[in-house]
Amino acid sequence: MASIASPVVDNTIDTPGRRTPLITGNQTYTSVTHMVARISEEAQPAIWWIAFAIAFPLLLMFGALIGYLILTGVGVWGNMSPVFWGWPIVNFVFWVGIGHAGTLISAILFLFRQNWRTSINRAAEAMTIFAVICAGTFPGIHVGRAWLAFWLTPYPSLNLWMWPQFRSPLLWDVFAVGTYASVSLVFWYMGMIPDLATFRDRSKSKWRRMIYGILSLGWSGSSRHWMRYEKAYTILAALATPLVLSVHTVVSFDFAVSQLPGWHTTIFPPYFVAGAIFSGFGMVLTLLIPVRAIYNLKDLITPRHLDNMCKIILATGSMVGLAYTTEFFMAWYSQNPYEFFTFWNRAFGPYWWAYWAMFLCNVISPQLFWFRIFRTNTVLMWIVTIFVNIGMWFERFVITVTSLSRDFLPSSWGYFAPTWVDIGMLVGSFGLFTTLFLLFCRYLPIVAIAEVKGVMSQQAHADHRQLHGSGH
């Protein structure tokens, strides 16, 4: 049995000439299996039930508000001339952005051979799926007549006799988010098949065995299967890498292709993608810090994993800050008074509070991760990630609302105010997200067991090699 002996307690420190262990404690294959599988086998801790008791009613409220919206009309929102894209679109972009970390971790970090991804990719992918579900809800109900949202798809309609308009970024968005959601889902599911087989094989009850048996599709762990599986995983990673970058690019086209000052900028695609990764990692940390504490996964999701994620947040947060500054520079450099007014108005206009909340949360707060204490102390880290989440919501608010509320015709300028339904739906979408994530923790493998074992095996091999010189 392979085991990794690690005398180093703090694996955030890299010692030259020595491979820093990715997982701590003297873990064996069985202990890793047990650590993950017991979560769904044992009774859930009280905090799970408390969280569920909060999240589930919020989900019900979300459903009720959607019903209220559909029965009443979009007038229940604060969307009013000239701000026709209010909170629903803000929430959509917010959730889609969060949904970027999962696939980034599973695909891009996989291609870059970042082995530390194995402990966190499953939860991050799940988070991605759930965030995209939340995101997809908002445009679906924002179309006004939600029961006709299927008109977005190019199907031969006997009632309409026409086709979607493929030159519109809004339709690109349907395809981009739809593709991303479905590809992420199969990627996530495919990655889970071996672990579901593990759950099946550990099952004590007949029903549990049958359900996980169906879900794992009869996975046997055959080497021929593994070979094709690994090939498929690599191909999917290669496909998902441009996909994950394209999604928020297309979302940014929703704004950038329009003519509105504040939206019509070429910086939007990279700026949105950086922001998406930033917010996604923020949310991954927000979720995983409690999860590893509650389920005692500290040996699998080690301080090194958190440290690495903090560094990514720091890097992408700085990119976002650069983008904000560049927007101002370009507004000045263009010598276009209207462009300049737009950005001046963002920072010092009626929504100054939103702009500076965004700036503080997104640019200043991640800079704390330069300090080691913030990258190792989980409480401080968690607080910063909360700021990141808040900041990224405000970013979308600032982009959407400030630009729209000051459009071309000063006589139509207005000030956006949300209604209680707007607020209820944002809170409700968190209920949906949290409920799904809690159910995921309850029933599915939250760490990619097989992948962690693969990394353990490789590392044991490498340590072995190191011990005996470079003989192999």
Next chain:
Amino acid sequence: MSDHKPEKTVKPPRAFGWMAEYADENQLLAAARQVRDAGYTRTDAFTPFPVHGIDEALGIKPTVLPWFTLAAGATGTCVALAMQIWMNAVDYPYIISGKPFVSLPAFIPVAFELTVLFAAFTTVFAMLGLNGLPRFSNPVFNNPKFDRSTDDRFFLWVDSNDKYFNSDKVRSLLEATTPLVVEEVREDESSEKIPRPLIIAILTMILITLVPGAIVLNIRAAKSGSPRWHVFFDMDFQPKKKTQSTTTLFADNRVQRLPVPGTIARGDLELSDPYYLGYDPDATAALTGQTGLRLVGYSQEPSEAEAIDPDAPPVPQEPTLDATAGGEVTASENQAGDVTNNVSPPEAGVQEPVADDAAAAVDPAAAAVDPAAAGEPNYAWLTEFPLTVDDKLFELGKAKYEQNCSVCHGFSGYGDGLVARRAAALAQGYWLAPTSMHDSRIQEQAIGRIYYTITNGKGKMGSYAASLNAKERWAVVLYVRALQRSQNASEADVPPGAVVATDAKAESQP
């Protein structure tokens, strides 16, 4: 392995092959090499994670999977482009954003997304298909020990269908590789039948899922006398009454309601209030016996205002004089109530223009005309200002007069504005000289009459209702009165202390 697995065709329990269990991947790799070297090809390993080197150790050939991905990706691109071009350029072409029908750059995002979508789904399903999954019955699962193959144990398998398979030889070969256990995999003797409750549950679920569709189909196909059932009304039906229909809500059963007594329709206020008219409509009606006067005003005023102001020339203001003096003579006869700018062809009105009230003197024809006959309406003009008169109103009137009126009527009101002087210099025959405010006829006019002229225009002067609101018009009237008084003052008008050397001034004025 599944590709090579024999199907369960034989009924009596039979052996499928030998399985050896190992504690770690290195032992498995060593054993796999030995088995391969012994010539067995129908072999496989079962491991909890992909063991590196096992492909080579077992002699597993690379998969064709990437070709599926490539083909699907190419299909996705072509399908997306063909779909977009056909839909937006062929079947339903329309121009948007000035883009060509086949705007390839705009079609790229969807083409990219569909490429990835097709390729990704094909990859996953091809992987499962090549692996023979899902497959819920597998002889290797028969041994409970095998459950650890997804935990921490590594299994090596030699299939009985192998060309060189010999049960004893395989067993001894495997036992030589230091396994934990070597066991023969036998057919599962338990029933192959699917449990009846499961079948019932599945069938029930299928039936339940069919119910909504069946209901919809039934409703669509069946004939029914009752109204259609709409899930969403889509504004086809609205809870409202249409005109000319009946209701039980009101005693008279009429849907259309009469306005509450005293209601003034939107826009009608200005047609009934002396403040806006310059005369008292009710008193006027009594005076003239014309009950329809309001209606006349109703039809007159808005059209006038609209017709005139947009390009109202900076022509003079106070009208009446022109009517008498200028070329309006002919037209004036027939129109009793019409004070509008019925611009008659003014061939008669040639004038030695300039300053003072030369107008009256110049045209002999005009002098002959009686004001009443010239179309002076017989209205009950207001004689008191219908608003508070104060310095502010005066200042407003001054400002508005100087902006709007002085170009023709002159700053002092003598009809000697810049436009008038220039027109006089050009000596064009159709020019009607602006009226002097100090003409006795104007001085005698009621303030309501002056207001009416400003509002509706007179002669060549257009309506100023669009440029000046009611208050501003009254303010101008006030200022005109002030001008008249200033130019025709007697010594008594001057405050006692201020009577000094006014001689020069008085003389200079005519």
